[in-house]
Amino acid sequence: MVRKMKIKNNALKIFLQPIWSENPINVQMLGICSALAVTVQLKTAFVMALSMTFVVSCSSFMISLLRKQIPKNIRIIVELSVISTFVILTDEFLSAYFYDISKQLSVFVGLIITNCIVMGRAESFALSNPPHLAFIDGVGNGVGYGSVLLAVAFIRELLGAGKLFGVQVVPDYFYSIGYENAGLLLLAPAAFIIIGLMIWLQKVLTKDRELNR
Amino acid sequence: MSDRMKSICFAFALCLVCSVLLTAASTRLKPFQDTNIQTDRKKNILMAISLIDSTRKYKAAEIDRLYNENIFKYFVDQTGTIVDQTAALDTAQDKFLPIYLAMDKQNMIRSYIIPVETRGLWGKIYGYLALQNDGSTIEGFAVYKHSETPGLGGEIETRWFQKNFVGKKIVDQNSNFMSVSVAKGRALDQVPEEKLPNYVDGISGATLTGQYLTRGLQEILSEYEPTSVRFRQNLLQCRMQTEVPWCEK
Numbered sequence: 001m002v003r004k005m006k007i008k009n010n011a012l013k014i015f016l017q018p019i020w021s022e023n024p025i026n027v028q029m030l031g032i033c034s035a036l037a038v039t040v041q042l043k044t045a046f047v048m049a050l051s052m053t054f055v056v057s058c059s060s061f062m063i064s065l066l067r068k069q070i071p072k073n074i075r076i077i078v079e080l081s082v083i084s085t086f087v088i089l090t091d092e093f094l095s096a097y098f099y100d101i102s103k104q105l106s107v108f109v110g111l112i113i114t115n116c117i118v119m120g121r122a123e124s125f126a127l128s129n130p131p132h133l134a135f136i137d138g139v140g141n142g143v144g145y146g147s148v149l150l151a152v153a154f155i156r157e158l159l160g161a162g163k164l165f166g167v168q169v170v171p172d173y174f175y176s177i178g179y180e181n182a183g184l185l186l187l188a189p190a191a192f193i194i195i196g197l198m199i200w201l202q203k204v205l206t207k208d209r210e211l212n213r
Numbered sequence: 214m215s216d217r218m219k220s221i222c223f224a225f226a227l228c229l230v231c232s233v234l235l236t237a238a239s240t241r242l243k244p245f246q247d248t249n250i251q252t253d254r255k256k257n258i259l260m261a262i263s264l265i266d267s268t269r270k271y272k273a274a275e276i277d278r279l280y281n282e283n284i285f286k287y288f289v290d291q292t293g294t295i296v297d298q299t300a301a302l303d304t305a306q307d308k309f310l311p312i313y314l315a316m317d318k319q320n321m322i323r324s325y326i327i328p329v330e331t332r333g334l335w336g337k338i339y340g341y342l343a344l345q346n347d348g349s350t351i352e353g354f355a356v357y358k359h360s361e362t363p364g365l366g367g368e369i370e371t372r373w374f375q376k377n378f379v380g381k382k383i384v385d386q387n388s389n390f391m392s393v394s395v396a397k398g399r400a401l402d403q404v405p406e407e408k409l410p411n412y413v414d415g416i417s418g419a420t421l422t423g424q425y426l427t428r429g430l431q432e433i434l435s436e437y438e439p440t441s442v443r444f445r446q447n448l449l450q451c452r453m454q455t456e457v458p459w460c461e462k
Contacts, residue, residue, distance in 0.1 A: 081227055
């Protein structure tokens with residue numbers, strides 16, 4: 001009974017860690033490139049987050065499943081093949097069913113292959129843990145990455161274009177009394193600034209706990 | 214089995230599984246992707262003549278309907294005469310250039326649309342250039358595929374750049390063929406006033422993309438020049454008669 005509880009807690013911990021205390025973007029500083037590129041709109045950020053979660057969880061699962069068979073000397077290239085298979089599948093799926101979004105995301109779905117998060121999880125977690133935990137770890141990392149993406153996109157789309165998910169939310173009344181969209185937020189540097197502020201915020205919030213430790 | 218053998222076998226098996234998976238996915242999804250690409254092209258043709266609003270979202274069926282109602286695909290031969298598909302297919306294909314005609318309610322040609330395919334900085338740029346039936350004024354420009362740098366040359370797919378083209382001329386003041394060029398920076402600062410109708414604003418940081426596009430448009434427009442001349446001389450008063458355009462004089 002106690003053991004079962006422990007396992008459950010362990011899984012929960014693996015899931016929650018990458019979302020906050022080990023967040024891939026804010027703490028590990030991985031995957032920043034795509035976080036700058038796809039966060040102009042919530043819609044693209046959302047699709048990117050989903051694609052990323054799918055790729056990282058599935059590839060972690062597969063690699064963990066094969067971990068005892070993968071020959072050590074070709075392990076990196078095996079990991080890459082598994083990852084790129086899932087990435088290409090995602091890309092093909094998007095261009096078949098969500099053409100407009102896939103056109104907007106352009107190369108960035110394909111570039112998930114080179115995203116350090118996926119490779120990092122495969123190397124550091126999936127190779128040494130059982131498949132179900134690797135899958136949970138993958139989902140956790142996908143959600144951790146995605147939540148930062150969505151937060152950045154929320155700020156950029158709201159303040160930069162006055163919209164959320166493409167729907168106008170800032171009323172016309174605001175514009176008529178002189179409010180203006182901040183065009184800077186639509187440019188890549190703005191994402192840098194927002195992510196920087198978020199990292200700062202997270203550092204401040206977790207500082208006390210780290211001192212207590 | 215030696216370690217090396219094991220690695221080779223593993224790699225082979227993995228490649229086999231992955232390639233089977235990818236081939237299956239790609240063949241199953243191909244028809245959907247092709248339809249999407251077709252719809253996207255139709256959408257861009259309609260966008261070039263401002264029949265659809267780029268800020269609104271359209272259903273595929275809506276685009277198909279608008280396209281079928283307004284756009285007709287024909288070919289032009291080297292003298293600029295418009296012929297239909299069967300005539301073009303009968304003889305050597307390369308002498309004929311595709312052209313899209315946009316018809317108004319009276320079945321008169323409102324504008325003609327030229328497919329643009331030109332070299333860019335990193336790859337080809339594909340799009341459509343629409344000209345009014347006076348044979349000299351640009352009605353619109355749309356790009357549907359390119360591999361330019363996102364944020365720099367990639368701006369050619371944005372609305373502000375494409376809007377630049379609207380109302381520009383492909384002829385100079387004396388009605389001689391001039392083509393339309395992309396200026397380096399703002400056209401207003403770079404180009405003498407009498408040449409302004411032939412220049413659009415460039416994209417900062419994408420001078421080379423602009424140069425390639427300028428050269429490409431010049432080449433393509435000069436290929437279609439015989440047709441444009443006919444439009445300019447008002448020779449192409451086409452009417453649709455039982456599916457075939459009746460053109461000339």
